[in-house]
Amino acid sequence: xxCFPVDLPRSGLLAFYCPRDRGxxxxxxDQYAHSGDEKRPTGMPALRWEEPPEGPVLVLLDQxxxxxxxxxxxxxxxxxxxxxxxxxxxxxxxxxxxxxxxxVALAAVRGYDVDDAAAALESARPTAVNLAVxxxxxxxxxRAVVDGGGxxxxxxGAALAAARQLHREDxxxxxxxxxxxxxxxxxxxxxGGHRILTHCNTGSLVSGGEGTAFAVALAAHRAGRLRRxxxxxxxxxxxxxxxxxxxxxxxxxxxxxxxxxAAGSLFAAGEVDAVLIGADRIAADGSVANKVGSYPLAVLxxxxxxxxxxxxxxxxxxxxxxxxxxxxxxxxxxxxxxEITAPxxxxxxxxxxxxxxxxxxxxxxxxxxxxxxxxxxxxAVVTEEGVVSPxxxxxxxxxxxxxxxxxxx
Ligand code: MRU
Numbered sequence: 001x002x003c004f005p006v007d008l009p010r011s012g013l014l015a016f017y018c019p020r021d022r023g024x025x026x027x028x029x030d031q032y033a034h035s036g037d038e039k040r041p042t043g044m045p046a047l048r049w050e051e052p053p054e055g056p057v058l059v060l061l062d063q064x065x066x067x068x069x070x071x072x073x074x075x076x077x078x079x080x081x082x083x084x085x086x087x088x089x090x091x092x093x094x095x096x097x098x099x100x101x102x103x104v105a106l107a108a109v110r111g112y113d114v115d116d117a118a119a120a121l122e123s124a125r126p127t128a129v130n131l132a133v134x135x136x137x138x139x140x141x142x143r144a145v146v147d148g149g150g151x152x153x154x155x156x157g158a159a160l161a162a163a164r165q166l167h168r169e170d171x172x173x174x175x176x177x178x179x180x181x182x183x184x185x186x187x188x189x190x191x192g193g194h195r196i197l198t199h200c201n202t203g204s205l206v207s208g209g210e211g212t213a214f215a216v217a218l219a220a221h222r223a224g225r226l227r228r229x230x231x232x233x234x235x236x237x238x239x240x241x242x243x244x245x246x247x248x249x250x251x252x253x254x255x256x257x258x259x260x261x262a263a264g265s266l267f268a269a270g271e272v273d274a275v276l277i278g279a280d281r282i283a284a285d286g287s288v289a290n291k292v293g294s295y296p297l298a299v300l301x302x303x304x305x306x307x308x309x310x311x312x313x314x315x316x317x318x319x320x321x322x323x324x325x326x327x328x329x330x331x332x333x334x335x336x337x338x339e340i341t342a343p344x345x346x347x348x349x350x351x352x353x354x355x356x357x358x359x360x361x362x363x364x365x366x367x368x369x370x371x372x373x374x375x376x377x378x379x380a381v382v383t384e385e386g387v388v389s390p391x392x393x394x395x396x397x398x399x400x401x402x403x404x405x406x407x408x409x
Contacts, residue, residue, distance in 0.1 A: 044061050044070055044072065045061065045204075046060070046061050046063075046090070046095055046204065046205050046206070046207070047059070047060050047061070047090060047095060047098060047099055047102070049102055049105075049160070049163070049164070055076065055109075055110060056105075056106065056109050056110065057074045057075060057076050057106075058074075058075045058081060058099070058102045058103065058106050059072050059073070059074050059075075060072065060073045060074075060075065060081075060084055060089055060090045060099070061073075061205070062084075062089045063088060063089055063090065063091055063205060063242075063243060064087060064088055064089050064343065065343045066205075066242055066243055066246055066343060067242055067243070067245070067246040067343065068342075068343040069343070073089055075103075075106065076106070076110070077106065077107065077110060077112060077117075078103050078104075078106060078107045078112060078116075078117035078120060078121055079120065081099060081102075081103040081106065081121065081124075082103075082120050082121060082124045084099075085099065085100075085121070085124040085125055085131070086124055086125065088237065091201075091205075091206065091239075092128075092201060092202065092205060092206020092207070092211075092278070093128040093129070093130040093131075093206065093278065093279065093280045093281075093312070093316055094130055094170050094173075094174075094206055094207045094208070094211075094212065094313055094315070094316075095205070095206045095207055095208075096125065096128050096130055096131040096134065097128075097130030097131055097133050097134030097135075097166065097170070097315060098134055098163065098166055098167050098170055098208055099131075099134070100121045100122065100124075100130075100131045100132070100134035100135035100138070101134040101135060101137055101138035101159075101162060101163035101166050101167075102138070102160075102163040102167075103117065103121045103135070103138075104117060104118050104121065104135055104138035104139050104142060104159050104163070105138055105142075105156065105159040105160040105162075105163045108142050108152070108155060108156035108159045108160075109156040109159075109160065111152070114139065114142055114155075114159070115139075118135050118136075118138075118139040121135045122135040122136070125330055126328040126330050127280045127281055127289055127327065127328060127329055127330045127369065127370050128280040128281065128316075129280070129281040129315070129316060129318040129321070130280075130313075130315050130316055133315050134163075134166055137162050137163075137166055138159040138160075138162045138163050138166075139159070140162075141155075141158040141159050141161065141162035142155045142156065142158055142159040142162075143155075144158065145158045166208075167208045168208065169208075170207055170208035170209060170313065171207070171208040171209035172209070172384070173209070173313040173314075173315075173383075173384035174207050174208065174209030174210050174211055174212065174215050174313075174384075175209055175210070175215075176384035176385075177212055177215055177216065177311050177312075177313065177382055177383060177384050178210065178215040178216050178218065178219040179219065180382050180383070180384070180386060180387055181213075181215070181216030181219065181276070181309070181311050181382045182216055182219040182220055182223060182225075183387075184309065184380060184382060184387050185216065185220060185225070185274060185309075186225070188274065188307050189273050189274070192224070192225035192227075193225065193227040193273075194220050194225055194226050194227060194273050194274065195227050195228045195230065195271055195272055195273045195274075196217050196220070196226065196228070196229050196230065196272075196273065196274055196275070196276050197230040197232065197263065197266065197272045197274070197275045197276070197297065198213055198214065198217065198229060198230070198231060198232065198240070198244060198275070198276050198277060199232040199234055199240060199260075199275075199277050199290070199291055199293055199294055199297060200232070200234045200239045200240060200244070200277070200278065200290065200291035200293075200294075201214070201234070201239040201240060201242075201243035201244045201247070202214040202215075202244070202276075202277070202278035202311070203215065203218070203243070203244065203247040204247065205243055205247065206278070211278075212278040212279075212311040212312055212313070213276040213277050213278045213309075213310075213311040214244065214247060214248075214276075214278075215311070216276055216309075216311055216382065217229050217253070217276060218251055218253070221251065221252075221253045221254075226253060226254065227254065228254050228255065228256060228271075229244075229248055229253050229254065229255040229256075230255075230256055230258060230263075230266060230271070230272060231244045231245050231248060231255050231256065231257045231258070232258060232259075232260050232263060232293065232297075233257060233258065233259050233260060234260065234291060234293060235259075235260055235293070236336045236337050236367065237336060239291065240257070241257055242343060245257050260293050263296075263297060263300060264300055267300050267301070267303075267304040267306065268304070272301075272304070272306050273306065273307075274306060274307045274308075274309055275297050275298070275301050275306060275307070275308045275309065276309050276311060277290050277291075277294050277297070277308075277309075277310055277311070278290060278291075278310070278311060278312055279310050279311075279312040279316050279381075280316070280370055281316060281318050281321060281327055282310070282312060282316050282317045282318065282381065282396070283318060283321040283322060283323050283324055283326060283327055284317075284318070284319050284320075284321060284322050284323070284393055284396060284397070285322060285323045285324070285375055285393050285396075286374075286375030286378060286381070286388075286391035286392060286393065286395075286396055287323055287324030287327065287372050287373065287374055287375055288310050288324075288372065288373045288375075288378055288381075289324070289327045289329065289370045289371070289372050290310070290370060290371070290373070291369070291370060291371075292368050292369060292370055292371045293371070294370075294371055294373055295371040295372065295373045295377075296371075298373040298377040298378065299377065301377070301379075302377050307379040307380070308373075308377060308378055308379050309378075309379055309380050309381075309382060310373075310378055310380070310381045310382070311381075311382040311383075312381065312382075312383060313383060313384055314383045314384060314385055314399060314400060314403040317381075317383070317396055317399065317400055319396075319397065319400055324372040324373075324374060325372075327370075327372055329368045329369065329370050329371070329372070330368070330369040330370060331367060331368055331369070332367045332368075332369045333353065333367065334363075334364060334365030334367055335353035335355065335365075336353065336365075336367055337359075337365035337366070337367050338357060338358065338359040338363050338365050339353050339354075339355030339356060339357050339358060339359075340355050340356045340358050341353060341354070341355035341356070342355075342356075375390075375391040375392070378391045379391075381396070383399060383403075385399055385402055385403050386399070
């Protein structure tokens with residue numbers, strides 16, 4: 001597929017447009033599994049590093065435009081990447097970490113102030129701890145060379161190597177989470193035919209590999225043991241409807257989209273065997289911050305005796321955040337609630353969000369991007385290092401210690 005530029009909106013950020021093959025993803029919201037015709041979850045990687053003659057760039061698949069069209073954003077400096085992170089063109093905890101690490105490398109290879117770039121990237125979004133972890137990893141690699149007397153080119157090479165390593169590790173972690181998660185599902189529900197409810201988007205769009213919670217559902221699908229993936233639309237920004245349904249359709253999974261407020265009746269009808277979600281930060285006590293709407297699902301799951309399973313890499317566990325109350329929850333602009341934006345409809349770029357108003361002018365909105373689920377409502381945390389259940393401070397600390405040993409050795 002050829003890409004061609006359509007817009008040069010601001011310095012540092014170029015947009016390219018690639019028409020999507022609609023035949024691959026069209027169809028009804030409720031799709032049935034078809035084996036032997038599996039497509040890659042997305043036609044383009046969520047993120048890639050490129051080195052054209054004009055200089056290195058970070059290319060992002062603009063997730064705000066999906067599923068209507070596949071548009072790539074080309075970032076040539078860290079401020080452009082910060083903007084892409086804030087606008088959710090690039091999003092999801094593990095991918096934010098990878099993007100942050102490449103952002104530091106980008107600043108370094110292009111000769112910008114790396115300390116400033118790292119600070120701006122790290123604070124672009126506050127809840128997903130992976131962002132800070134990724135930024136710090138590349139920044140430390142850079143600083144180690146500079147502080148040791150190395151030249152800036154060597155230091156930039158070290159930052160890029162660290163970003164590439166994190167990217168690879170995330171893909172490997174994703175594959176191992178899928179294995180552990182499927183084994184857990186099979187243990188909890190030995191008969192197969194799993195009916196899984198998921199929220200937000202946790203597939204290859206957020207990962208160096210196939211994602212977190214979505215990767216587990218995909219493994220169940222490939223093993224012939226997924227009966228249905230229930231996909232919460234995930235208001236206000238519709239990551240479920242726009243992105244998870246897109247990935248499920250491309251993977252040939254049996255999936256059905258529902259509005260978030262339909263989940264209760266689905267549980268009551270006995271149609272959900274397990275909830276699988278990702279995480280943006282897991283505090284030391286096991287409290288899980290994830291997309292707003294996750295906590296109500298955990299409450300529903302407990303009432304209906306359904307396992308509530310969190311799938312996340314060990315890098316999402318943050319020993320420095322002691323409990324749920326200490327997690328900073330990102331508050332997003334009210335216009336995301338008072339207006340509807342659709343990926344097909346270009347945003348007018350006016351005051352507020354430029355979308356279609358659905359509330360009276362002047363309405364104020366409560367718009368936390370995440371909520372926090374207490375550990376007692378979490379049946380298990382699935383990581384690449386194994387499954388933690390019950391979810392306790394001690395078990396998570398042991399997991400982190402084990403993971404550090406593996407990384408160091
Ligand atoms: O605001 P977003 O779209 O970045 O939120 C993403 C989520 O909440 C995901 O569920 C979470 O990052 C886990 S992704 C593996």
